Amino acid sequence: MAPILEVRDVTRRFGGFTAVNRCSLTVEQGGITGLIGPNGAGKSTLFNMVAGNLAPSSGQILFEGREIQGLKPHQLFDRGLLRTFQIAHEFSHLSVIENLMMVPGGQPGENLLEAWFRGRTVREFEVQVRERAQDVIDFLKIGHVAHELAGNLSGGQKKLVELARTMMVDAKIVLLDEIAAGVNRTLLNDIAANIERLNRERGYTFFVIEHDMDLIGRLCDPVIVMAAGEVMRTGTLAEIQADEAVVEAYFGGSPTGHATTGVGASA
Structure with a gap:
């Protein structure tokens, strides 16, 4: 089965600063793919390009095999590509x-x-x-x-409403931007359970930016690691946590005792 989303050699520059550098990745249909990395890695810039909030400086973004770079968010919404935000955008x-x-x-x-x-x-x-x-x-x-x-509503309840809004149309892929931010563990467990149900029972595909490694470990396979605007590694969370280069990217070459269980937890 062809990937539902492909990012091919995408670069985004802001003046002389390169936020995303020749990034390539795929998101498989029907899966939950995680995107992790330290602050400043380029994750949000990449999401903004996929969601139509930014145009790439170069490269291609394909959704269901068709190029979408340069399309506006409402056009992507009509095609079934939806995005939630770290800070909920409720009325x-x-x-x-x-x-x-x-x-x-x-x-x-x-x-x-x-x-x-x-x-x-x-x-x-x-x-x-x-x-x-x-x-x-x-x-x-x-x-x-x-x-x-x-x-x-509380911050966590607002995140649930964001998730609910994606169900009001026939979403094909949902980009989740730090769904755990500001959410208590009890409500976060409810959110995670609903993401799992949507994936399992309704076939939703999710692409998830997240710093909470417990949530990533529960939901995501594969996990993609970005650092300095580039994709470093793709694999299971266990594989990534055992990768010394990933640990160095998060902890600057000084891994702590939490490195095997909390890569990125403080990023």
Whole structure:
């Protein structure tokens, strides 16, 4: 099976600084691929290029075999490539269920003429969207906050809402950007369990930037290591943790006793 996502020899420069240097990697369809590396490794810049927030200086990015570099985020969204953020981007003054209902594009109620002259169509579509939102809420078991203002939620609950929003459309791949940041361990366990369920039961493909090695170890195989804008190594987490070059990249040649269990935990 061809990879769902391919990055081929991609470089991104900011003036005289090269943030990503001739980077190549693949993400297999139906898997959960991890991307780790010390701060400044180029991970977020790479994600921003894949998600359409930045254009590469050179190289190719292919999604389902078609070049996508230069496409805008909304165009990639329409193709099924979605991205969550380290800091959740919720509509704080809308409820959780309303946040979910905002996701699907092309809603007839967005068109003034449709709203005036095809009110029945608008209402029927809204019912369908609400039903889907309720299904998502039930799947993620967040019914207790369904009618809470999203701005009132904890950081971890907001991350769950971000994940829920990806379920409101037919996502083919979801880029998860530090889903564990600022989340307590109990809620993080719930998030991880839902990612596993989405992958197993609904065939979601995930590409994950993460510093939490426990989460990476639970979810991801393979794991890709970046340092200084380049891919250093791809393999299982155990293989990567045993690689002296990776340890040196994280700890500057002075590995601690935590190197075999927490590579990158402090990055």
